Amino acid sequence: MSDLVEVRDLAVSLGRGRARREILHGVDLTVRPGEIVGLIGETGSGKTTLARSLLGLNRIDRGTVSVTGTDVGGLRGGALRAFRRAGSVQYVFQDPLQSLDPDLPLGRSVGEALEVRGSSQIADRVAEALARVGLDPALAARRPAEVSGGQRQRAAIARAMITEPRLLICDEPVSALDASSRTAVLELLLRLRDPHRGTAAGEAGRVGGHRTGQLFISHDLGSVAGVTDRIAVLYHGRIVEAGATAQIIGDPTHPYTRLLVGSAPTLDGAGLDRAARAVLRAQLV
């Protein structure tokens, strides 16, 4: 069985004319079913460009992008729309209002994809989707402004999961949330990955007989390391290091990764002292 995401030697340029610049310079990335892969990088490193490429939203200069077995790099027009309408790839944004209509009750937004397809028993499936993300189904009647930020983000995840996607792309899903909501959303993403962990709620991740893979995009390695199985570090448009999370955190080799791991505030203090960070910064200039 092929991997959910297979990106090989991907190069993408953005902008027109003289402003055109290559953003990704030959990137490799793999996401397998049932795993959470962290894509870590700073502002401007190319994380979002890479994510958009997985949705077929960028013309590619070089390389291949295969998502759920489809060569999305080559899709155009109607074929691209059909791929996106199939709903096998879903996107969760930092700001849930990018996917939830502020004027619609949450239930309508969550069930929209089913409505478009003319599915039956929409209300039941919406209630089930809300329960799956730990929301009271009664919240279906509320508008986004009438619930907390954490509840909004969970509703956005319910909307994404209702199409039973094979790949869920989460772009900074907890960066705007307070500590308590952040923990709840991270726990939810873990449950969606691993249907065997926990009890009834653990069944949440088993959708349509396949295991959803997740690409977790974040600038903040320190706060998401606990949910990822593997990490790819993107720096200036290149993957400078990739591997098992424990390997990257415990034994980073590239100077940027070492600086990143050594800069993350932890309860034991940052991993590196000021002088050590200064040395790494000098190597990167």
Place this chain on the structure above:
Amino acid sequence: MPLLEVRNLTISLDPGHLDAPLVSGVDLTLHRGGTLGIVGESGSGKSLTCRSVLGILPPELYTGPETSIRFDRVELTELDTAGWLPYRADRIGAVFQDPGSYLDPSVPVGRQLAEVLRVRGGLRKREARDRAVELFTEVGLREPGRVAGQYPFELSGGMLQRVLIAIAICRDPDLLIADEATTALDVTVQAEVLDLLADLRERHGLALVLVSHDLAVVAQVCEEVVVMRSGRIVERGTAEQVLRAPQHEYTRSLVEAHARFGIEHVREAHRV
């Protein structure tokens, strides 16, 4: 004698203080050259607390009749706007989360700093320009002379925050308040700015109030920590005490979140 002593800070939408206050009974003490971290999430009252020390509460909010804010032996709550100005402008500096919004987009950043030095410090135009470049050097901006001639949109978030820090310290204040000043920055840049704040504190004997939603950020820089929730202080102690033996349920949840999802957890697992 503490540099800053806040007693029974209460902030409310109601001048009669009959409704539920937004901030209630907050006591803070900070000595010269000391560091105090305030941890809390949005709505906890941490920013309102900072704003009341700076005398910049929104006009629809009122501090309670029992509230006392003493800075270097002066009761700030008794001052009128003009009386407060020397404190806010000269002796207490502040930086916030979104540095871009505090700068004029149409004026080069060096000129904005020089303007403060001329108006508040009485420097002449030429002196102010030279001093601005010195201050940019001090806050770690590379090529400070070139940066001084640049407009805010030409600078990264980390550079803008350094510009704001230069403006905040240009009058050689006794106290610097950093309210979520590193929150919007990339992790490696956040570490640089935290290092800078620690350096400035050592070099100038600045007292520092560092406000963040992230307990680990605060613990990295501050000796004393208070945790706020729903307008009240729910826990206080040394950073060590709060991290090792959190008493309040909320503080425990913050520590556990780090332990479960942070790199501490992964690092421990890797060592075993």
